[in-house]
Amino acid sequence: MTTLPPISCLGKPLDTSPEAFGLLRPSMDIIDDAIELRQRMAEDGYLYLPGYLDRDEVLSVRRAMTQRLADDGYLDPAYDVMESIARPGSDLAFKPDLALDNPVAHHLLYTGRMMAFYSRLLGGEVRHYDFTWVRAVAPGKSTPPHCDVVYMGRGTHQLYTSWTPIGDCGLEVGGLIVLEKSHRNPKLLANYCQKDVDAWCENRRDAAPTGLGEGGNIGRHGWLSKDPVSLRERLGVRWLTAEYRAGDLVVFTVQTVHASITNRSNQIRLSTDTRYQLASEPVDERWIGPKPIAHGPEAKRGIIC
Numbered sequence: 001m002t003t004l005p006p007i008s009c010l011g012k013p014l015d016t017s018p019e020a021f022g023l024l025r026p027s028m029d030i031i032d033d034a035i036e037l038r039q040r041m042a043e044d045g046y047l048y049l050p051g052y053l054d055r056d057e058v059l060s061v062r063r064a065m066t067q068r069l070a071d072d073g074y075l076d077p078a079y080d081v082m083e084s085i086a087r088p089g090s091d092l093a094f095k096p097d098l099a100l101d102n103p104v105a106h107h108l109l110y111t112g113r114m115m116a117f118y119s120r121l122l123g124g125e126v127r128h129y130d131f132t133w134v135r136a137v138a139p140g141k142s143t144p145p146h147c148d149v150v151y152m153g154r155g156t157h158q159l160y161t162s163w164t165p166i167g168d169c170g171l172e173v174g175g176l177i178v179l180e181k182s183h184r185n186p187k188l189l190a191n192y193c194q195k196d197v198d199a200w201c202e203n204r205r206d207a208a209p210t211g212l213g214e215g216g217n218i219g220r221h222g223w224l225s226k227d228p229v230s231l232r233e234r235l236g237v238r239w240l241t242a243e244y245r246a247g248d249l250v251v252f253t254v255q256t257v258h259a260s261i262t263n264r265s266n267q268i269r270l271s272t273d274t275r276y277q278l279a280s281e282p283v284d285e286r287w288i289g290p291k292p293i294a295h296g297p298e299a300k301r302g303i304i305c
């Protein structure tokens, strides 16, 4: 990475000097070795698997999703749908309905190579969450730093996220960034990672049991920080990323701090994040069943803070 384009998150330019920014370590060389995969996950908090998934299958998911975006008027009709060029004013970031009634997406994410990977990593029968997160990130947008455990920590914490780019996502389009070794940061593990975005403090006068992260237990929307620059400086580690291609996969723990780079292109960036665990372990009921309750009213819990 010698000539990097300007890279930012939440509108804040990231320091791309070698002390502050780097590339994810690829792990395809150990893909068949369960013990090595587990050791590396424990050490790095993520596994970056370039080309692990079938590129053509990923591209057929892209076709299905971009066609829906086009049908709903989010894409510029002057371009082929596969280019996913945003119509000016398309203001999207999160679009889970793109996974509903989408058999090609379900085949990619919940059968075949994906499930084979988790059976090897976890060493037993695997279940996935029924909810599929789809990011359709419009130009100018990015995702703030957070850990997944605050959104899905009511079951086992031996739970992993697959971040799957649905198309090529170079640094201009922007994809996942991971904060190095953050999954082992004792302060984060003892504080932020203990929170639950659907819990609210019933002993606080201004508590509100409704919105995401409202009610005094955690910051609004559950974000760890709205400043990826000062967060990195405070932890003294690097933001890590890659020039992602369709077929790549990044797997990470629910305690790994991650975010995404601001989309500086004219495309809508497409990716999915999906979750996997051993079938024998407790599951977070918010994300299971034909219509998961997600962060809806039934998910809210009063706690004493």
Ligand SMILES: O=C(O)CCC(=O)C(=O)O
Pocket (backbone or CB within 6 Å): 135, 137, 142, 143, 148, 161, 162, 163, 175, 176, 258, 259, 260, 271, 272, 273
């Ligand atoms: O793709 C993104 O912008 C964010 C992804 C994410 O937060 C996740 O995979 O948990």
